[in-house]
Amino acid sequence: MSNIFSFLKPYRFPMVIALLLMLVELMVELFHPLMLAKMIDDGIMQEDLSVVLRWGGIMLGMSFLAFVSGVVNSFYAAHVSQSTGFDIRSSLYQKVQSFSFRHLQRFQTSSLITRMTNDVNQIQTTIFMSLRIMLRAPLLVIGGVVMAFVVNIQLAMVLVVTIPIIIIFLVWMMRKGSTLFRQVQARLDEVNHAIRENLGAMRLIKVFVRRKHEGKRFLKRNEALMDSTVKALRVMEITMPALLLLMNVAIIGVLWFGSMNVNTGNAQIGEVVAIVNYGMRITSALTIFTMIIIIFSRARASAERITDVLNTEVDRTNLKKSNQGRPIKEGKIEFEEVSFYYPKSDEKVLDRCSFTVKPGQTLAILGSTGSGKSSLFHLIPRLYDVSEGTIFIDNVDSKEMKIEYLRQQIGYVPQEIMLFSGTVKENIAWGKTDATLTDIMEAAKDAQIHDAIMKLPHQYDTKIGQKGVNLSGGQKQRLSIARALIRKPKILMLDDSTSALDVQTEARLLKALGTYLCTTLLITQKLSTAMKADSILLLEEGKVVAQGSHGQLLSESPLYQQLYQSQFAKGDIQHAKVINGTFSL
Template structure:
């Protein structure tokens, strides 16, 4: 918890003021039984009205002071806790952004979402409640016990008898609570994961009529969360009855022996009333201990989960900052005996891959699903680092380039087109925030999306729904390509990014890209697209099984000929169907 609550340090003076106000409120509460004892002994029993009015007025004044202190305390506690939560959330998000993909994959997406939402809320509430009432409860217990000894040592000893038992009991319950609520948070992660999967795949679920099945699957994980929560809460519910039983037993002892002390003249009525008041205050404070232990247990579990992210600094990327303009890097690219293993996997996804692409050339990469095409592309901008071998960009080993300079020189269009909620203009300028409007439109024209945008009522100000839900697959792919072109990259990576385009549009796209200075790497399944490349790299199970022009591979590679033949047959069937 130390790492998490270190983010409260900038607000230490707000916290100090809140604590001082809480102590002021607590002091008034501890003084009141003494004043009540004085009013009873020196006023009511002595029939002295002046004493009653005097000390009654003092009690009223102190009550107003406590009311003011409590109200202002709430303001400072809320300010400190909200600001702390804001800083912590910012730090967690920045940390996640700085992860390499290898580190990122250690944490389920649903778990990161839980940490950034409910886990932060948990520790935020604990800080607020700690400054408001949670610290006040144990201090009230200790203060009441001390004041009871000030009033009458003999009677106070009866309140002290159960203290060691209560202390040991609370420590044991707190430790059990931390483990139980850590399990609850893990179950919550699982529930969030199922929800996330279902919301992302809602169209598929509806198309396959799998709603009932998914509801059953959700019910199972939600039921596990319920059972773990019930188990944890049942354990915590034992706290209050035990505390009240011991405190009520102590209170009965005070009343029983206190009556005898009064009869023998060793104690006054006011002293017994004061001791009873302190005992009742202790009982009230102890009744909050169940809530306090539950809150602290959950907060500790949440803090430990957040610390896993905050302290995962063994494998972080360079600080990237904001995009400030693209680097005019020579687009020479060379792979030399590059191999790559995913963490925990025994078989390589890439096995001793070597090839060379000169500046301005276009390389088509082909292969079956799982051949390692996307992984190969991810090694160039250092989404992952190779396990063995070297990658050179412009004659310099890729790991020797500052990460920002390297990535500024690369335009990446991923296999799955990702768009962000906002306008089309905002999505295009995401590639380069400093690019003028005419450059954004020029990139859209090259990507063959400008005419489609012009048909929208709001044109470039048209809002894009979450993940581009209101656009077709082809429109999303072309917008993604335009966004990459805005960067004016030295290396343009297209990971099967034209699969949703018709032949005419794709041909127009490649014609428009002919004038680009960028070195292009294009993952494709289409022989027609590969023909237009300077070279073709053919992968099979992570190994290079063919490299050369279309003519070279038709002559040298049986696998390539098989792919070409199958696509020729498919085209022939389509032609017959179109003419029939």
């Protein structure tokens, strides 16, 4: 909770104003029964109308003061709560942005969304209600007891006996409620995860006619959320009847002993009325405690979940000796005995990989599914850091390069294409913030997508649907490639990024890529693509089993020969003929 309280520090002044105004309301509420007692004993009982009017006028004036204080208090309470929520949400977003892939695996995407929305809203509500109502409730209980002692000590003792029992009960309920609502938030994460997963796979669900199956899965999680919520609220709802029972018993006791004291002359009727009035106000304050317990229990659970993210230690990606702005001049890449395994796993994805890519070369990476191709790609821009060994960029350890500067000089096209909401132009320019329309069109032409864009309704200003839903697979791939090319990168990384392209389009694309002064790494499953590279790297079970040109591997590598024979069967019209290290189709 200390992390959450730290976000309130910038708003201490408006908080103080809100609390002072809340105290004004509280003082009015505490003094009203005392003035009512004066009105009864000195005015009504003495049949003195002037006393009744005087005290009645004072009470009306104080009520107006409390009304104005409440309105202004609400303004400042809202300001503090909304501003704090904004700051917490911004900090969470910045924290998540700083996470490495290792941390992103720890938190589900749906859980992070819930924490930045629902959990932050719980904190906002708690802050607002605390400054507006909830802090007044316990102060009203304490103040009511104190003022009861001022009126009549003997009658006040009835309230004093009851209050400690209620406080112990409330503390127990708050602790139990916090545990229950933590379970509710976890169930909410599961529901959000199911919703996100289903919306993302809606086409697949419809094609496989799995709507009923997915509906049952969602229903199961939704019922679990409902059951957890009902269980938590059911326990919390016990609070109000128990509080009312205890306080009503106390008020009956005040009336009983009050009548006896009035008969013996130890108390006046106005004093009994005042004590009963304080008891009623304390009761009304205690009924708010049910809401307080629910809100605070949920807020405590939410605060723990938010703190869990904020307190996550981020990997130190930049060493103290990191060069702040070393440019990649040549684009030479060298892996030296590099091994890698994912966090919380002892199985090596890459095992002592060593190879070199010369500046300006194109390296094609081949391998079966799970051989470590994409994992190898992730290590170059340091989305993950190597477990063992070293990666050199232009003969410099990549760990000694400032990570932001390293990534700014890399053009990366992932296997899973991600387009953002906005126009075609904005999606291409996303790779370079200061890109001009000329830059955008040049990149689009090289990516072989310009002609397709010109056929769209608004050309480069055409809006792209969510994840590019209104584009074909090949169009999305080429837009993603254009986004990488616009950076004029020194290292270009294409992770199976031509799989949806036809042979002619792919050939034109690779020819255009040859005009860029960069080192290109290309993951592909197609030998027809790999054959056009300067060098081919063959991976098997995380190990480099061969590297060389197409001709070298075809004559020296049994595994490559098998791949070649499987893709270029005898008699195939696209069979490649190797002639002196060159090829033709």
